[in-house]
Amino acid sequence: MKALEDYLVVDFSQFLSGPSASLRLADMGARVIKIERSGTGDICRSLYTSNVIMNGESSVFHAINRNKESFEVDLKQEVDCQMVWELLAKADVMIHNFRPGVMERLGFDYPAVKAHNPGIIYAELSGYGTEGKGKGKPGQDLLLQSVTGLTWLSGNAGSGPVAMGLSIVDMLAGAHLAQGILAGLFRKVTQGLGALIQVSMIESAYDFQFETVTTFMNDGGVLPERTTKNNANAYLGAPYGIYKTANGFLALAMGSIPVLGRLLGCDELRSFEVLAEAFDKREEIKAILAVHLQTQSTQYWLSILEPADIWCADVLNWKELMEHEGFKALNMIQEVEMIDGYRYRTTRCPIRIDGESLFSERGSPKLGQDNEQIIRQFIKIN
Amino acid sequence: MNRPLEGILVLEFCQFLAGPSAGLKLADLGARVIKIERPVKGDACRQLAIKNLFIGEDSLLFHTINRNKESYAADLKNPEDLALLKKLIAKTDVLTHNFRPGVMDKIGLDYSSVQQINPKIIYASVTGYGDTGPWAAKPGQDLLVQSVSGLTYLSGNAEDGPVPFGLSVTDIMCGNHLVQGIIAALIKRAKSRKSVQVEVSLLESALDIQFEVLTTYLNDGGQLPKRSKVNGSAHAYLSAPYGTYQTADGYIAMAMGDLDKISAIIGCDVSEIYTDTDSTFEHRDELLILLGKTLITKANAHWLSLLEPHDIWCAGVLNYQEAMQLDVFRSQEIRQELKLGDGETIGTTRSPIRIDGYKLYADKAAPKIGADNEKINSEFDLT
Numbered sequence A: 001m002k003a004l005e006d007y008l009v010v011d012f013s014q015f016l017s018g019p020s021a022s023l024r025l026a027d028m029g030a031r032v033i034k035i036e037r038s039g040t041g042d043i044c045r046s047l048y049t050s051n052v053i054m055n056g057e058s059s060v061f062h063a064i065n066r067n068k069e070s071f072e073v074d075l076k077q078e079v080d081c082q083m084v085w086e087l088l089a090k091a092d093v094m095i096h097n098f099r100p101g102v103m104e105r106l107g108f109d110y111p112a113v114k115a116h117n118p119g120i121i122y123a124e125l126s127g128y129g130t131e132g133k134g135k136g137k138p139g140q141d142l143l144l145q146s147v148t149g150l151t152w153l154s155g156n157a158g159s160g161p162v163a164m165g166l167s168i169v170d171m172l173a174g175a176h177l178a179q180g181i182l183a184g185l186f187r188k189v190t191q192g193l194g195a196l197i198q199v200s201m202i203e204s205a206y207d208f209q210f211e212t213v214t215t216f217m218n219d220g221g222v223l224p225e226r227t228t229k230n231n232a233n234a235y236l237g238a239p240y241g242i243y244k245t246a247n248g249f250l251a252l253a254m255g256s257i258p259v260l261g262r263l264l265g266c267d268e269l270r271s272f273e274v275l276a277e278a279f280d281k282r283e284e285i286k287a288i289l290a291v292h293l294q295t296q297s298t299q300y301w302l303s304i305l306e307p308a309d310i311w312c313a314d315v316l317n318w319k320e321l322m323e324h325e326g327f328k329a330l331n332m333i334q335e336v337e338m339i340d341g342y343r344y345r346t347t348r349c350p351i352r353i354d355g356e357s358l359f360s361e362r363g364s365p366k367l368g369q370d371n372e373q374i375i376r377q378f379i380k381i382n
Numbered sequence B: 001m002n003r004p005l006e007g008i009l010v011l012e013f014c015q016f017l018a019g020p021s022a023g024l025k026l027a028d029l030g031a032r033v034i035k036i037e038r039p040v041k042g043d044a045c046r047q048l049a050i051k052n053l054f055i056g057e058d059s060l061l062f063h064t065i066n067r068n069k070e071s072y073a074a075d076l077k078n079p080e081d082l083a084l085l086k087k088l089i090a091k092t093d094v095l096t097h098n099f100r101p102g103v104m105d106k107i108g109l110d111y112s113s114v115q116q117i118n119p120k121i122i123y124a125s126v127t128g129y130g131d132t133g134p135w136a137a138k139p140g141q142d143l144l145v146q147s148v149s150g151l152t153y154l155s156g157n158a159e160d161g162p163v164p165f166g167l168s169v170t171d172i173m174c175g176n177h178l179v180q181g182i183i184a185a186l187i188k189r190a191k192s193r194k195s196v197q198v199e200v201s202l203l204e205s206a207l208d209i210q211f212e213v214l215t216t217y218l219n220d221g222g223q224l225p226k227r228s229k230v231n232g233s234a235h236a237y238l239s240a241p242y243g244t245y246q247t248a249d250g251y252i253a254m255a256m257g258d259l260d261k262i263s264a265i266i267g268c269d270v271s272e273i274y275t276d277t278d279s280t281f282e283h284r285d286e287l288l289i290l291l292g293k294t295l296i297t298k299a300n301a302h303w304l305s306l307l308e309p310h311d312i313w314c315a316g317v318l319n320y321q322e323a324m325q326l327d328v329f330r331s332q333e334i335r336q337e338l339k340l341g342d343g344e345t346i347g348t349t350r351s352p353i354r355i356d357g358y359k360l361y362a363d364k365a366a367p368k369i370g371a372d373n374e375k376i377n378s379e380f381d382l383t
Helices: A017-027 A059-065 A078-090 A102-106 A110-116 A141-147 A168-191 A201-208 A210-217 A257-264 A267-271 A282-293 A298-305 A318-323 A371-378 B018-028 B060-066 B079-091 B103-107 B111-117 B142-148 B169-192 B202-208 B211-218 B259-266 B277-282 B284-295 B300-310 B327-331 B373-379
Strands: A008-011 A031-037 A069-073 A093-096 A121-126 A195-200 A241-244 A249-252 A312-314 A333-337 A343-347 B009-013 B032-037 B070-073 B094-097 B122-127 B196-201 B243-246 B251-254 B314-316 B335-339 B345-349 B353-355
Touching: A008 A017, A008 A078, A017 A031, A017 A059, A017 A093, A017 A121, A017 A168, A059 A343, A059 B211, A069 A078, A069 A371, A078 A110, A078 A371, A093 A168, A110 A121, A121 A168, A141 A168, A141 A201, A141 B243, A141 B251, A141 B314, A168 A195, A168 A201, A168 B169, A168 B353, A195 A201, A201 A210, A210 B060, A210 B345, A241 A282, A241 B142, A249 A298, A249 B142, A257 A267, A257 A282, A257 A298, A267 A282, A298 A312, A312 B142, A343 B211, B009 B018, B009 B079, B018 B032, B018 B060, B018 B094, B018 B122, B018 B169, B060 B345, B070 B373, B079 B111, B094 B169, B111 B122, B122 B169, B142 B169, B142 B202, B169 B196, B169 B202, B196 B202, B202 B211, B243 B284, B251 B300, B259 B284, B259 B300, B277 B284, B300 B314
Parallel strands: A008 A031, A008 A093, A031 A069, A093 A121, A121 A195, B009 B032, B009 B094, B032 B070, B094 B122, B122 B196
Antiparallel strands: A195 B353, A241 A249, A249 A312, A333 A343, B243 B251, B251 B314, B335 B345
């Protein structure tokens, strides 16, 4: 039995942040019903990346919304609102990520929903919180990366801002929302209480940076300084970084510089004997390493460093990764099927419970595909 | 306020970041988290300093990750200590560890042994690469996991070679997944009254955060991501104008947007290149360069004052000094102060989750090694 079996999640959210939370709940066993706007549905259905269209809709929509049902409604119609209210009466969790004020206008704000279903876990996700200046600003990932200082941590010193090339803030906020919802469900099962769970992307972006922000707050406000080359973390000393080799790249994490010098046959490094030099002279050390490591292949260096327990790795692209036995052993890819028989491959949930990976064969829903079934099961009005 | 995990006891046999960051989240949600640390040295993170910043004997980094916890010093190789720990394990709700596969078996604290002591335990483990396959014994280190997971080919520009995320993103996401797994297990246990095992790994978490782009890759004939050649491009799979741009006095970011509208507002003719939606992918580099040529001529404030009223998704690119001056940073009360006990405080961030409208503050600083042994011994009758 999956952990969240028998729980019903009614999800009004769109794009990535909220829907990534409900995907996790679905994989843990919950039944997730997407409330989608009649005609268009989740805007993510037509938010294409690289023009990749799968079965008429964007690849990202299929990734985020597998294992869910779709209930297509027009919230401007009284009848449709009534149906949603009936569904909410049975729901354990409700999720939305509208901008502040929208749910109040639609009538599905927390006080109203709580009055209707006191045991509900009402979860909302915003860009910048629900009160104060700026609450109405768009909660978009790149913009959140930009206003929280995150773009000054990756890349090299001369590169200007370098964004993390994934919607990382969306995913963090979604992960935090799922945590809050789960905590609310735990309290519900033990104490019988409902809950209001709120997460904002800005808070999640700072939580992500809690180490570097705490350092900044207690270091007299000194800004992070990336190294000019081979930067991998603005706050760590050499050798931390990725280096070009004769035939590819090599990642080096922590390691004593003189020891590295001896192992790599690089005499220049052997003079950096003082521990603090790894940070203070990191530019110099990295420059020496960068030149030296280009003289041999990645495999050559790994064959020396790995037996000596130096933390190092090859740098792989997806093709190389997926051909590797280490990847295959994870069994991370699953194939799912949509209602019309269209099949696609995607990743599975990263959490294992009682020794079992959480797979699910159900693909993403066609807009409104579950209306009939949902109405039959939950709706009493004509 | 009523924190959801109040009354839950967590024993944390974890070091560094992934496991302890999960412990911190559980603590802020109301759980009591006791770090089990080896005597004298404790969590190795105590000595792992960034910029050589220490608070007393422990690194600021350790303080950041381990606030709101207790510490119980015990030597897992000493049979007497181990016997005491087993008594404590009998009374705990959750045990977390991040030892490499096999280590807990040697100590006799593997899942099946612990189940014998406590049949209702949530047993949660973090590994680098799972517990099977040729990578199982490799060190679970963030940069190395980023490197094998393909993640380094998503940021920066095409000329850069691999560009890692400049934070321990796989540790942090894995910690977040561990929290999800543990609370789900607590829910399951509340119904089944039986123990639950939870496992996460850094590599699976690194793949999970790439789930959108991996799904694209898996269904697109295996075409590898193509980053733009232009500095400031921000996503290998998104078209112009998505990126950051240099201005006369800084940088601005623009997310997805209607190029006709944007080019009209900023006064930049893109009509020769931008013919339809497809061209924003095909001619991404030219469009980024062209927009950049206009945007570099005026200051941030100028462009934002033009773009924001039209609801164009844009923002200034801020550093920490500028970011923490924002009204929203203050109004959201993201900073909290930890009390060190000697009247001194240190600033840090708080939990990003709000429950019933309350922010989850916790001003308890990280414990010294073994700070709570005496209290725990008497409370749990460990002799």
